[in-house]
Amino acid sequence: MTNKSQQVVLMVSTLFLLGIAPGLAQTQAQKFDLANIPSIREIKLPLTSAEMLVQSPTSEVVQVTQVQANPTDKGVDIILQTLLGQQLQLVNRSAGNSFIVDVPNAQLRLPSGEAFTFRSDKPIAGVTEITVTNFDAKTIRVSVTGEKSIPTVELYDSANEGIIFSVASTAPRGQQVQPQTQQPPSQTQPSQPSAQGDQPIELVVTGEQDSYNASNATTATRTDTPLRDIPQSIQVVPQQVLKDQQTFRLTDALRNVSGVQSGSSFGGTRDVFSIRGFGGVIFKDGFRQNGDRTIINETANLERIEVLKGPASVLFGTVEPGGIINLVTKQPLLEPFYSVELQAGSFGLVRPSIDFSGPLNNDRTLLYRLNAVDERGGNFRDFDQGVYRFFVSPVVTWKISDRTDLTFEFSYLDDTRPFDITGIPPIGRKIADIPYSRVVDEPDNISFRNELSASYRLEHRFSENWTLRNAFRFSSSDQRFIGARYSTLDETTGNLSRSWSDNKGTNQSYSLQTNLIGKFATGSVKHTLLFGVDLNRDINDLHNYFAFGGAPGINIFNPVYRVTPRPRREDLPFNVTFNNSLDYLGIYLQDQVALADNLKLLVGGRFDIVDQGSSFTNSAGANTNTQVQANAFTPRIGIVYQPVPPLSLYASYSQSFAPNTATTVSGSILEPERGTQYEVGIRGEFFNSRLSANLAAYDITKTNVATTDPNNTDYSIAVGEQGSQGIELDVAGEILPGWNIIANYGYTDAKVTKDNSPLQGNRFEDVPYNGASLWTTYQIQRGDLQGLGFGLGLFYVGEREGDLENTYELSSYLRTDASIFYKRNNWRAGINFKNIFDVNYIEGTYSRQQITPGAPFAVLGTFSIEF
Known part of the structure; x- marks a missing residue:
């Protein structure tokens, strides 16, 4: 030869x-x-x-x-x-x-x-x-x-x-x-x-x-910017991670991000998270999701999840200083694409879904995408009511010309599930020793929620360097929660007194955004300029009916249900009506400055005008009206230095704000709450940018927190202060061909630093000092077993305080997941094992009366095909 x-x-x-x-x-x-x-x-x-x-x-x-x-x-x-x-x-x-x-x-x-x-x-x-x-x-x-x-x-x-x-x-x-x-x-x-x-x-x-490793994100700057050029910690959970983990809840998806912890989900009906100890607001494609009345968000139409940590008011207005969660949706494709998936598993879960996309005409100027899912079962708690959930989201893009695109997006969600408001109550400093499947409310507690949203996005490119973007989103949601709720607990006998409740609420949200993006140079210095205007209006109406102490009691160790029939809503004796509206105008300017190829500066500022009104009426005829007006300027400045191309060193200063609703003894509204963060970090890219790692250290201080006026307890003064300091490490990408990993570690020290009450020095509820996770998969690349893959996940959450008063503690836990899957040509089959060792753990908590237990061992099988 x-x-x-x-x-x-x-x-x-x-x-x-x-x-x-x-x-x-x-x-x-x-x-x-x-x-x-x-x-x-x-x-x-x-x-x-x-x-x-x-x-x-x-x-x-x-x-x-x-x-x-x-x-x-x-x-x-x-x-x-x-x-x-x-x-x-x-x-x-x-x-x-x-x-x-x-x-x-x-x-x-x-x-x-x-x-x-x-x-x-x-x-x-x-x-x-x-x-x-x-x-x-x-x-x-x-x-x-x-x-x-x-x-x-x-x-x-x-x-x-x-x-x-x-x-x-x-x-x-x-x-x-x-x-x-x-x-x-x-x-x-x-x-x-x-x-x-x-x-x-x-x-x-x-x-x-x-890929597990995302190179770009839009949330931090509202422009498509490489992560290596952003002087603030931002983590991305790509779609492939959701597929490999077979995750369809944000609670599971965000375990992959350091510093994020799920909170009280209001009986399992909402997505609630803290970021670096403070409340994290959820956005979708840059729009605030349902004002502050969030739902359980659907992941079937998500391309990825971006988590921006630290104050984000410079681009997103009134948010807490911990950060925001932005859900980025799937968009229409130029080529025909069809995907059908069926998930089935423990507790009667059946969840078929579709994802279709492609052109609607021969010249590909009209494109569409359709995502839909129908979910049944899957709740491990002993309720009569299961989970019934339907979601559909069509998207159409019209390429009007080579310079102009117009996209219309719609979505509809119908969700019915148990209203698991109490969960598992604590006794003393620990969670009660009862089965985690046991219900201490009534088995027929139920919640109904539906949401309709419609939006458009218009983009016009004047030239290569100048682009105008205009977008509008309307969303409307209705919810009803029927329950028998925790009132008081005799911790010696386990007897729990309860109250009937029947709450209804609606929310409408209107958001208009306009951005002008320009790229130009002043000498050797390059600029990416962003000028934007936001207009938002949120309206919330709540109509709550209660019978305080009117429900029969129950013993949490030996429960007996349905002792008396549940009363009709109109028969409940006490009702409260609460109306809230929030209007704000935000104007912002940002410049991404490339001083040199390896030295970048980010400078931005925003001015907000906020008008918040609320009214409260009870069955006794008492009526209270409050009107809040606030103005605030929030800056951000950051710098990135890249001594070698794969390595970025950054430092940043940023602020946030949120209006206060409390009043002083003179009747004036307190100054807005302000958050200030200092952050330094290092981001590295390895293996030809297939794997990235981000190490960050931060210090957040939130001031002007309302506390009780010691001279007149009916009023407040703004002397409260809260702080959070920590270190975070996030790693994501491909180590070797076929071997993917996403991992994180976070240390968070979040507590009340100043207060004129016994709360001073207390740790925040539901925020552990230490949290970490590791998810890794390997898929065989060649040979007879090519396409066969395995996954392993470890999710650790340290000890946490259960409430802000620090009256009880949640134990640490380590949850272990695993998977086995097989990919061949255009189809995939897999089995995911979740909580393999059947560890009892608490997902989130708010007080002694709202504690959400985590799911036990479960098996989830999946089959999908693309054509």
């Missing part, structure tokens, strides 16, 4: 969609075809050899839709194919044994619009890995790593093909090259040998939707 060496050549294939006629787009939108690619010897006119290749930069971001490869007698040809190759600017450098080329103004994108990553492991002798990835929002990074030294790379230009990189094998003359192969996923085809090569080079090409 004649021994041959092999050579690696890289070809980037780019289709610039904007401004190209549909006919041309159709001829250029090819699939990943790795066969019949011209050999490097067929390409003329080499430009340079392992030197910087510079062409005139393109003014638009080029969409690279293909990466192709072909072995030759010297190595392998890998081609970046584009008709605009002569407009690309390539800059190379070396790091260790890696030859690295950055391609500015270009992005890897599938025809569907989704990002992807190209990787080939040990393709030829002397080369351990070739990767092509999106380094940031406007740069493709090509990396070729040698075993012992930097590979020899030649760069070529072809008018017909694009830019070509040739990497020579280092195999000794006469030694046969034996490339390692990996089976790619279904959207790619393995390459075939060329006339010169006698061994195929197989590739792994995966979408960013399959």
